[in-house]
Amino acid sequence: xxxxxxxxxxxxxxxxxxxxxxxxxxxxxxxxxxxxxxxxxxxxxxxxxxxxxxxxxxxxxxxxxxxxxxxxxxxxxxxxxxxxxxxxxxxxxxxxxxxxxxxxxxxxxxxxxxxxxxxxxxxxxxxxxxxxxxxxxxxxxxxxxxxxxxxxxxxxxxxxxxxxxxxxxxxxxxxxxxxxxxxxxxxxxxxxxxxxxxxxxxxxxxxxxxxxxxxxxxxxxxxxxxxxxxxxxxxxxxxxxxxxxxxxxxxxxxxxxxxxxxxxxxxxxxxxxxxxxxxxxxxxxxxxxxxxxxxxxxxxxxxxxxxxxxxxxxxxxxxxxxxxxxxxxxxxxxxxxxxxxxxxxxxxxxxxxxxxxxxxxxxxxxxxxxxxxxxxxxxxxxxxxxxxxxxxxxxxxxxxxxxxxxxxxxxxxxxxxxxxxxxxxxxxxxxxxxxxxxxxxxxxxxxxxxxxxxxxxxxxxxxxxxxxxxxxxxxxxxxxxxxxxxxxxxxxxxxxxxxxxxxxxxxxxxxxxxxxxxxxxxxxxxxxxxxxxxxxxxxxxxxxxxxxxxxxxxxxxxxxxxxxxxxxxxxxxxxxxxxxxxxxxxxxxxxxxxxxxxxxxxxxxxxxxxxxxxxxxxxxxxxxxxxxxxxx
Numbered sequence: 269x270x271x272x273x274x275x276x277x278x279x280x281x282x283x284x285x286x287x288x289x290x291x292x293x294x295x296x297x298x299x300x301x302x303x304x305x306x307x308x309x310x311x312x313x314x315x316x317x318x319x320x321x322x323x324x325x326x327x328x329x330x331x332x333x334x335x336x337x338x339x340x341x342x343x344x345x346x347x348x349x350x351x352x353x354x355x356x357x358x359x360x361x362x363x364x365x366x367x368x369x370x371x372x373x374x375x376x377x378x379x380x381x382x383x384x385x386x387x388x389x390x391x392x393x394x395x396x397x398x399x400x401x402x403x404x405x406x407x408x409x410x411x412x413x414x415x416x417x418x419x420x421x422x423x424x425x426x427x428x429x430x431x432x433x434x435x436x437x438x439x440x441x442x443x444x445x446x447x448x449x450x451x452x453x454x455x456x457x458x459x460x461x462x463x464x465x466x467x468x469x470x471x472x473x474x475x476x477x478x479x480x481x482x483x484x485x486x487x488x489x490x491x492x493x494x495x496x497x498x499x500x501x502x503x504x505x506x507x508x509x510x511x512x513x514x515x516x517x518x519x520x521x522x523x524x525x526x527x528x529x530x531x532x533x534x535x536x537x538x539x540x541x542x543x544x545x546x547x548x549x550x551x552x553x554x555x556x557x558x559x560x561x562x563x564x565x566x567x568x569x570x571x572x573x574x575x576x577x578x579x580x581x582x583x584x585x586x587x588x589x590x591x592x593x594x595x596x597x598x599x600x601x602x603x604x605x606x607x608x609x610x611x612x613x614x615x616x617x618x619x620x621x622x623x624x625x626x627x628x629x630x631x632x633x634x635x636x637x638x639x640x641x642x643x644x645x646x647x648x649x650x651x652x653x654x655x656x657x658x659x660x661x662x663x664x665x666x667x668x669x670x671x672x673x674x675x676x677x678x679x680x681x682x683x684x685x686x687x688x689x690x691x692x693x694x695x696x697x698x699x700x701x702x703x704x705x706x707x708x709x710x711x712x713x714x715x716x717x718x719x720x721x722x723x724x725x726x727x728x729x730x731x732x733x734x735x736x737x738x739x740x741x742x743x744x745x746x747x748x749x750x751x752x753x754x755x756x757x758x759x760x761x762x763x764x765x766x767x768x769x770x771x772x773x774x775x776x777x778x779x780x781x782x783x784x785x786x787x788x789x790x791x792x793x794x795x796x797x798x799x800x801x802x803x804x805x806x807x808x809x810x811x812x813x814x815x816x817x818x819x820x821x822x823x824x825x826x827x828x829x830x831x832x833x834x835x836x837x838x839x840x841x842x843x844x845x846x847x848x849x850x851x852x853x854x855x856x857x858x859x860x861x862x863x864x865x866x867x868x869x870x871x872x873x874x875x876x877x878x879x880x881x882x883x884x885x886x887x888x889x890x891x892x893x894x895x896x897x898x899x900x
Contacts, residue, residue, distance in 0.1 A: 301453040351692075360678070376398045452502075521547060532563070557598050575625040589628075600635065646692045664703070717782075840887075
């Protein structure tokens with residue numbers, strides 16, 4: 269049987285300038301390996317890769333286009349995985365697919381489908397069955413049953429009988445010994461060879477009971493780690509096959525089993541690999557961190573979630589906040605990069621709780637080797653929080669978090685008619701207006717990317733308090749923004765201009781920083797697709813900054829006044845591991861480059877002196893066609 273799995277369409281950045289983390293879905297690669305082990309022809313269709321490569325449109329035609337690409341693969345059965353943030357996309361593509369292939373079996377899996385299986389099947393007849401929880405043990409049984417019709421014999425699935433009735437077979441499939449699984453089918457993803465950092469599944473499950481998280485409900489609160497030998501064997505395989513030496517060990521809480529982590533560190537210590545992981549600050553200590561650093565660990569993600577002791581208890585995160593700073597002291601001493609993640613927008617949150625969270629995020633972000641994240645809480649199915657406050661949810665049409673854009677009016681209808689199934693698009697009413705939280709986190713995403721001295725400068729100008737800084741920037745944005753608009757890229761620079769004046773060095777720093785960022789770290793930018801243009805044209809990733817301090821001359825000294833002259837800069841944005849490059853040009857060249865930024869104005873480059881044009885072409889700023897069509 270030819271089985272095609274469809275990966276999640278997830279993105280970062282903004283809807284207008286999306287970026288895609290092209291790392292393959294580890295769970296799907298595991299399922300492909302299982303299917304192949306039993307003689308099936310299995311592969312993955314990744315819509316992220318299809319959009320990033322230009323094969324799939326990022327517009328209202330996406331759903332129909334994706335369905336046609338899937339049909340072109342000639343599958344006998346299609347398996348979708350879904351998260352809440354992209355479930356409307358899965359429904360729409362599956363609907364279009366059903367229209368093209370009415371008799372094609374369409375199976376659904378993943379956390380969202382596991383928790384809402386009955387409701388999904390009752391609402392959407394397009395799905396033939398749902399494989400709940402960890403599907404490696406049931407996949408082959410499902411494939412056999414699709415051919416024989418004996419769905420009642422498969423444990424842990426939900427399915428629709430011929431008369432339309434939904435049946436929920438008992439069972440909670442889990443894999444107790446992860447080492448018994450076949451090695452994931454790393455070869456089935458087109459982006460593997462191009463990935464600077466490769467992901468490896470280290471384990472599954474979470475033993476904790478945070479009220480806002482659906483990880484534990486999906487995995488049945490069963491915490492498991494692969495053995496040290498198995499993890500290292502997968503690292504070695506990826507190193508030998510693709511030359512990889514930098515890895516992300518996928519597990520929500522890698523360090524819970526201290527003994528197994530130490531065993532992994534010992535097994536990996538003679539490799540020249542670097543790796544990252546996720547942990548809790550109360551599940552590490554100095555000895556463990558030293559062993560991890562010695563074995564190649566270079567980065568750790570810590571979910572702190574709230575800076576309020578009261579909210580730590582109410583959310584059942586139950587971290588001792590007094591452990592955070594000492595833990596980061598140790599990681600910094602060892603040279604480890606860290607990320608500390610925070611959430612605002614809990615329904616029980618007071619304004620004091622919210623301020624404590626944002627303030628702590630700012631304090632930790634001052635640290636040279638730490639980056640703070642700030643998110644708006646997204647309601648998740650299967651959580652204790654939703655069970656208690658689900659009847660308070662509201663919807664205002666704004667997109668926040670990782671929710672995929674709503675491309676069509678039918679998306680809005682789907683979400684409005686099925687709030688339980690599309691709950692991540694809703695929000696909990698809190699102590700502040702939802703739009704304030706959405707704006708504050710969007711501005712924080714911009715602020716968190718600038719150099720530390722710029723961040724510290726802005727923070728100090730607001731009394732050293734991030735809550736105060738974001739409040740000022742948010743108030744400014746909301747006073748002049750359209751309803752439901754989120755801050756565009758560079759909005760923080762506009763606020764700085766209004767606050768400090770357009771000649772302030774901090775403004776130049778912000779403008780240069782945003783121009784230099786092609787996309788979030790580790791992601792691939794969406795091609796602009798300007799089409800064919802005769803004559804010279806600007807290359808992708810070029811920004812022209814007029815009347816801006818040159819960072820090489822200024823050194824980003826951010827005193828209120830600077831004697832350094834303003835210049836006209838061309839910035840080639842950072843791509844992958846290649847940093848941004850900046851050049852000074854004269855005013856006329858800057859004017860012509862700005863005119864050429866419009867596709868219809870590309871011929872303006874013909875006014876440049878041939879030597880200047882050749883130099884800009886050599887620098888990669890201009891694509892010179894010499895009379896032939898060029899795609900920028």
